[in-house]
Amino acid sequence: MSFTDDAAAMMDVVFDAIGEPGTFSPATGDDVSLQVSVNRDVVQQGFDATAWTTETTIEAILSDLPHEPNRGETFTVGSVTYTVREIMETDGYTVKMVVR
Numbered sequence: 001m002s003f004t005d006d007a008a009a010m011m012d013v014v015f016d017a018i019g020e021p022g023t024f025s026p027a028t029g030d031d032v033s034l035q036v037s038v039n040r041d042v043v044q045q046g047f048d049a050t051a052w053t054t055e056t057t058i059e060a061i062l063s064d065l066p067h068e069p070n071r072g073e074t075f076t077v078g079s080v081t082y083t084v085r086e087i088m089e090t091d092g093y094t095v096k097m098v099v100r
């Protein structure tokens with residue numbers, strides 16, 4: 001097994017341990033059930049050091065998704081539906097999004 005294979009397999013273990021069950025609803029296509037990590041009250045700093053906000057982010061394993069989520073697509077976790085606002089980061093294994 002390569003390092004890449006090991007890293008991808010580890011993501012499944014991590015998200016099974018710390019994630020929550022959720023559903024990704026793409027704009028087109030079928031819903032996808034997956035594990036996600038929801039982080040509430042994440043402090044974001046804008047370009048101006050005085051502009052601080054708190055956001056909610058969702059992180060998911062890229063290979064569990066049909067594509068990198070687009071603005072307006074949704075994740076449902078429990079009884080809450082989150083709408084993707086923007087992609088914060090992606091490392092080839094996971095994608096972290098700011099949601100509302």
